Amino acid sequence: MAKIACFGCGVCCVAPDIAALGKAIGVPCPHLRADLRCAIYADRPQVCRDYPADELCLAVDAPTLEERVDRYLAAFGLERPPSTSAV
Numbered sequence: 001m002a003k004i005a006c007f008g009c010g011v012c013c014v015a016p017d018i019a020a021l022g023k024a025i026g027v028p029c030p031h032l033r034a035d036l037r038c039a040i041y042a043d044r045p046q047v048c049r050d051y052p053a054d055e056l057c058l059a060v061d062a063p064t065l066e067e068r069v070d071r072y073l074a075a076f077g078l079e080r081p082p083s084t085s086a087v
């Protein structure tokens with residue numbers, strides 16, 4: 001996929017599971033601030049540093065974080081666990 005500049009939508013900090021953080025699918029990372037910035041940016045795990053901003057970010061873009069997360073999960077054939085919410 002073609003690389004793009006990250007536009008800070010926050011979906012990659014909520015939608016995927018991140019083993020290095022013990023984070024489940026669809027659950028906001030505890031380090032994600034309300035403004036969708038990373039509270040530990042300088043010390044974030046390598047997996048976060050390596051995450052590519054690419055066309056998928058554009059494909060799942062939507063007006064709300066909730067919608068973006070649902071679109072991201074759908075792109076991978078996944079569903080949000082019923083008890084979780086992006087916001």
Ligand code: SF4
Nearest residue numbers: 006007009010012057
């Ligand atoms: S999903 Fe893409 S655009 Fe959104 S914060 Fe992550 S890398 Fe940036």
Ligand code: SF4
Nearest residue numbers: 013029031032038048
């Ligand atoms: S550590 Fe930072 S970059 Fe990584 S998922 Fe959490 S908020 Fe996002």
